[in-house]
Amino acid sequence: MTDSRERLKEQAKKDGIEFFMALGTEVNGKPCASVAPAKYIDSLLDDGAAFAGFAAGGLNQTPADGDIAFMPEASTYTRMPWRPNMAVLHASPYVKGEAWPYASRVILQNLLDKIKSEHGWTLKTGMEPEFFLVRRKEDGTIVMADALDTSVKPCYHAYGIEHAWPFLSKMSQYINQLGWGSPAVDAEDGNGQYEVNIDYADAMTTADRLIFFRYMAHAVAFQDGQGIIPTFMGKPFTNNTGTGLNTHLSIWDDNGNNLFQDDQDALGMSKLGYHFIAGVLKHSLGIQALIGSNVNAYKRIGVPHPSSGSTWTPTHIMYGANNRTTMIRIPAPGRFEHRGVDGGASPHLATAAILAAGLDGIARELDPGECLQERNTYTMSQKELSGYTRLPATLWDAANALQENEVIRKALGKGPHGDFVDFFAQEKRDEFAMYHSQVTQWEIDHYLMG
Ligand code: ADP
Numbered sequence: 001m002t003d004s005r006e007r008l009k010e011q012a013k014k015d016g017i018e019f020f021m022a023l024g025t026e027v028n029g030k031p032c033a034s035v036a037p038a039k040y041i042d043s044l045l046d047d048g049a050a051f052a053g054f055a056a057g058g059l060n061q062t063p064a065d066g067d068i069a070f071m072p073e074a075s076t077y078t079r080m081p082w083r084p085n086m087a088v089l090h091a092s093p094y095v096k097g098e099a100w101p102y103a104s105r106v107i108l109q110n111l112l113d114k115i116k117s118e119h120g121w122t123l124k125t126g127m128e129p130e131f132f133l134v135r136r137k138e139d140g141t142i143v144m145a146d147a148l149d150t151s152v153k154p155c156y157h158a159y160g161i162e163h164a165w166p167f168l169s170k171m172s173q174y175i176n177q178l179g180w181g182s183p184a185v186d187a188e189d190g191n192g193q194y195e196v197n198i199d200y201a202d203a204m205t206t207a208d209r210l211i212f213f214r215y216m217a218h219a220v221a222f223q224d225g226q227g228i229i230p231t232f233m234g235k236p237f238t239n240n241t242g243t244g245l246n247t248h249l250s251i252w253d254d255n256g257n258n259l260f261q262d263d264q265d266a267l268g269m270s271k272l273g274y275h276f277i278a279g280v281l282k283h284s285l286g287i288q289a290l291i292g293s294n295v296n297a298y299k300r301i302g303v304p305h306p307s308s309g310s311t312w313t314p315t316h317i318m319y320g321a322n323n324r325t326t327m328i329r330i331p332a333p334g335r336f337e338h339r340g341v342d343g344g345a346s347p348h349l350a351t352a353a354i355l356a357a358g359l360d361g362i363a364r365e366l367d368p369g370e371c372l373q374e375r376n377t378y379t380m381s382q383k384e385l386s387g388y389t390r391l392p393a394t395l396w397d398a399a400n401a402l403q404e405n406e407v408i409r410k411a412l413g414k415g416p417h418g419d420f421v422d423f424f425a426q427e428k429r430d431e432f433a434m435y436h437s438q439v440t441q442w443e444i445d446h447y448l449m450g
Pocket residue numbers: 124125126127128197198199200201246248249250258331334335337
């Protein structure tokens with residue numbers, strides 16, 4: 001700790017840092033920040049950045065509760081490429097000196113500590129950030145930022161990259177400058193939708209990077225002054241492909257061996273990896289509210305194919321080989337991809353959820369059953385599909401399924417206000433109820449005349 005503090009001070013001096021930002025999130029991944037001039041670094045590291053937890057929202061705090069302190073970690077020092085005199089320190093919420101168990105980053109840290117101390121394992125993840133670039137009109141509705149992208153097959157379209165290049169090039173340069181590695185940028189399946197790749201890393205680093213990435217995307221677009229908004233929400237446009245946060249996972253031992261890799265297996269997946277996958281399949285209903293945690297996420301899964309021809313999103317609990325129609329895909333030896341995580345999810349909570357489910361699969365040596373290989377599951381008959389469980393249709397259903405899952409309940413922990421899952425499920429039912437109380441244009445169009 002002291003070592004990393006000294007290293008941070010040295011690096012900050014070298015970099016000419018004048019400000020530090022403590023950056024944490026509430027439970028859904030909203031970035032919460034406080035900025036201190038560099039000379040206050042010791043008190044920032046010792047006392048954290050104090051917030052009224054209720055005002056930040058999503059932290060299971062009332063207006064009467066005392067301050068919540070976002071405690072920055074010196075080892076997460078990340079200089080802002082677009083503002084070189086400021087550095088971010090990722091932070092976790094603490095209450096009365098204890099890590100707050102209703103915060104996503106704390107829940108993930110607890111699970112990562114557990115696998116490290118019990119097994120010597122490190123979870124590594126690669127998360128694929130997709131996003132749309134949009135503009136907001138005066139009436140509040142949104143349009144694609146690139147009005148010229150009207151292609152019926154926009155995926156990988158060179159012109160899509162061309163039109164967004166001022167934004168995309170900065171993102172790519174900045175990520176590589178940060179040393180994260182960004183091997184590719186492409187136009188995605190929706191008009192005005194893009195993906196910027198980031199190399200995999202240990203799971204906490206990747207989740208922190210995702211929060212930083214979203215912030216950086218916002219900053220780059222904002223500084224451009226063109227009124228462009230990058231959005232990570234799952235389904236901003238009815239007729240376009242939604243936005244996911246595909247998550248690739250593998251578990252490594254202390255000697256640098258990937259324990260999910262087995263070259264004897266046809267797909268290069270080890271027994272441990274298959275047990276993990278089996279756990280994720282088994283608890284998919286239970287973790288759905290954690291990987292798709294707002295009402296919009298459910299408009300991306302199990303809906304008709306958009307104009308490009310495919311949702312690229314799972315509808316049922318299945319796994320396959322290098323197959324983008326199944327919820328779990330094994331694209332290469334030694335890792336699998338979860339394709340059900342919503343673009344707007346908290347990367348910390350989604351990772352914790354998948355890990356909690358997978359660990360149960362390992363503990364009970366579960367079998368994932370039939371691998372659908374490269375079968376197009378989108379064209380399966382209703383009869384065939386009846387053998388598989390469908391993902392929940394709404395946040396309400398998902399919240400109830402979470403609350404019923406004893407394994408996930410136990411794994412995500414509890415605190416002074418009770419079990420995390422009870423807090424979260426109630427928040428999500430309230431969110432759904434608020435949304436559900438709104439009458440939409442669709443209802444008027446369909447029901448007005450009987
Ligand atoms: P896709 O084919 O799903 O679009 P991408 O190439 O966009 O895949 O992203 C794959 C992600 O998986 C990258 O972030 C990559 O670094 C990551 N990845 C590669 N190997 C591993 C591994 N062993 N464990 C976790 N993530 C990995």
